[in-house]
Amino acid sequence: MSYALITGAAKGIGKAIAAQLAERNYHLLLVDIDEKSLAATAETLAAQYHVNVHTLHQDLSAPDALSxxxxxxxTWHHSLSVVVNNAGYGINGPFEQLTLQEQFNIIDVNIRAQVGLSYAYIPVLRQFPKxxxxxxxxxxxxxxVxxxxxxxxxxxxxxxFTRGLRYELRHSPISVSALSPGSTDTDFVNRARMGDYTRNVANRFNMTPEKVARIAVDGLFKGKAEIVPGFTNKLNAWLPKFFPKLFxxxxxxxxxxxxxxxTSTVALTA
Structure with missing residues (x-):
């Protein structure tokens, strides 16, 4: 009986990754700040894939989030062999017009929580052959940007951080990967009150979260260092190095x- 832990698992890419892992017979530990959506996702995945699903309602920017x-x-560390640090969000707008606290919160979720959870679960993951x-x-x-x-x-x-950690753990049983999606068709644009222009640009290149998740999980189990889903996203990741930074x-x-x-402030979720 193997378990996978996924943060930011109530919706979007996190939910789709959880579904991909459940399809591969992993039981699930799901963490998210959205308690109602998290419960609905857990019920759906448990019924569809006949796996055990446990949930934790948690704001990862909170000081006690890691503990x-x-x-x-x-309770499940003896069976926990996959950890997915998916949770993350951002705010669109001029730096000086956004509050410092909300920008610190982004750093807490996107960096502090990811680093803390990676550190905490490495000893857990080391106990498995893979x-x-x-x-x-x-x-x-x-x-x-x-x-x-x-x-x-x-x-x-x-x-x-992930590439550096991957190198440090290269002789361990832990395979470390980074997932770099581009625009994805979730409802974050609605929650974000994204402006029409930016929304329309994003819509031209949207991938479904299910497709992103399938590529992500396949790449993870193949041991890839960086997983960039979709040809356009690969170009977007590769081309900037060949042009002047100002351009x-x-x-x-x-x-x-x-x-x-x-609206000058737009919240985005990963």
């Missing part, structure tokens, strides 16, 4: 700069 998650999951750790990055990790500055910066950290920044700013009469 709460690891304390709760300890185990897997997947950290969520983003195609924004490969370039500077004005007006999505803190989010993109945390994803650049996530990518670098790339202008292109990104043109997409994410809040337009006149549009």
């Amino acid at each position: 709460n998650v690891t304390g709760w999951s300890s 185990a897997y750790l997947l950290n969520l990055a983003s195609t924004t990790a490969y370039q500077t 004005p007006y999505l500055n803190i989010y993109a910066s945390t994803k650049a950290f996530a990518l670098s 790339v920044e202008k292109i990104a700013a043109g997409i994410y700069e809040p337009k006149e009469k549009e």
Whole structure:
């Protein structure tokens, strides 16, 4: 009986990854801040895949989040061989116009929680002949993104951290991978009150969370270092290195700069 733990599992990519793992006969430990959606997801996955699903309602930016998650999951540590740090979010808008606290919260979820959970679960994962750790990055990790500055910066950290950790654990039974999705068809644009222009640009390149998750889990079990789903996303990750940084920044700013009469603060979830 093997278990997988997934954060940010109530909706979107996290929910789809949980479904992919359940399809592969993993029992699930699901963590999310959205208690109602988390319960609905757990019920759906348990009924569809006939696996055990346990949930924890937790805000990963809270000071006691790490101890709460690891304390709760300890019951299943003897069977926990997959950990997916999927939770993450960002805020779209000029840095100086967003509150410092909400930007610190992004850092707490996207960096502090990911680092803390990776650190906490490495000893757990080491007990198996083969185990897997997947950290969520983003195609924004490969370039500077004005007006999505803190989010993109945390994803650049996530990518670098995960690659470094992968190298350090190369002789261990733990395979470490980074997932860098691009625009994905979840309802975060509705929750985010995203402006029409940015929404329309994103819609042109959207992948379904199910397709992203399938590629992610296949890549994870194949031991890939970086998993970038979709040809367009691969181009977006690869091409910026060949152009002047200022040119790339202008292109990104043109997409994410809040337009006149549009909301200047937009919350995004990974």
